[in-house]
Amino acid sequence: DAGVIQSPRHEVTEMGQEVTLRCKPISGHDYLFWYRQTMMRGLELLIYFNNNVPIDDSGMPEDRFSAKMPNASFSTLKIQPSEPRDSAVYFCASSLSSTTYEQYFGPGTRLTVT
Amino acid sequence: GQQVMQIPQYQHVQEGEDFTTYCNSSTTLSNIQWYKQRPGGHPVFLIQLVKSGEVKKQKRLTFQFGEAKKNSSLHITATQTTDVGTYFCAVSYNTDKLIFGTGTRLQVFP
Numbered sequence: 083d084a085g086v087i088q089s090p091r092h093e094v095t096e097m098g099q100e101v102t103l104r105c106k107p108i109s110g111h112d113y114l115f116w117y118r119q120t121m122m123r124g125l126e127l128l129i130y131f132n133n134n135v136p137i138d139d140s141g142m143p144e145d146r147f148s149a150k151m152p153n154a155s156f157s158t159l160k161i162q163p164s165e166p167r168d169s170a171v172y173f174c175a176s177s178l179s180s181t182t183y184e185q186y187f188g189p190g191t192r193l194t195v196t
Numbered sequence: 197g198q199q200v201m202q203i204p205q206y207q208h209v210q211e212g213e214d215f216t217t218y219c220n221s222s223t224t225l226s227n228i229q230w231y232k233q234r235p236g237g238h239p240v241f242l243i244q245l246v247k248s249g250e251v252k253k254q255k256r257l258t259f260q261f262g263e264a265k266k267n268s269s270l271h272i273t274a275t276q277t278t279d280v281g282t283y284f285c286a287v288s289y290n291t292d293k294l295i296f297g298t299g300t301r302l303q304v305f306p
Contacts, residue, residue: 124297125239127293127295130292130293132292138293187240
């Protein structure tokens with residue numbers, strides 16, 4: 083298996099622009115997680131899905147952030163409009179089951195908003 | 197909300213020295229996982245602890261879960277330069293989601 087796939091690996095955009103991050107989880111994994119990592123705030127859980135259904139989005143910063151999982155093999159995290167404080171590394175992770183199982187992280191998307 | 201503190205925040209050691217990082221919670225944990233993130237990389241799962249007082253070993257790494265299930269430690273014996281990275285604990289409080297600790301960044305000098 084190729085592991086969790088994320089695209090793009092790097093994204094540089096201007097403030098106010100829409101940004102879409104993509105994730106393909108490991109086949110057969112029921113859970114998908116979106117995390118954000120910054121020096122100041124560490125690794126934060128934004129939202130997670132179980133069987134394509136959003137379960138907990140309490141970590142989503144504000145209405146500018148939205149996430150979807152239209153099918154078991156694809157998820158998106160969208161920021162509209164983007165702001166400089168959104169600059170971070172965004173990780174997608176998938177898990178065979180909940181916290182009982184290990185999470186497999188993708189390589190991340192490094193987002194820079196100027 | 198729950199706090200998951202890791203200490204120390206940074207640790208610089210000479211190759212061959214031992215290293216320990218501690219993870220502390222104010223609330224009883226359901227289970228705890230440990231991850232390692234190399235510089236520029238992504239978190240990689242190391243191990244999971246579930247039982248009170250549990251001790252697990254992986255070569256030079258020893259993981260321990262406290263008797264009260266509120267703290268855990270990761271100990272590396274005789275560090276090597278390949279051990280460089282940030283070590284995170286990730287805890288669960290009987291929910292589906294993990295809460296990651298603040299991490300301990302380890303630097304090993306040859």
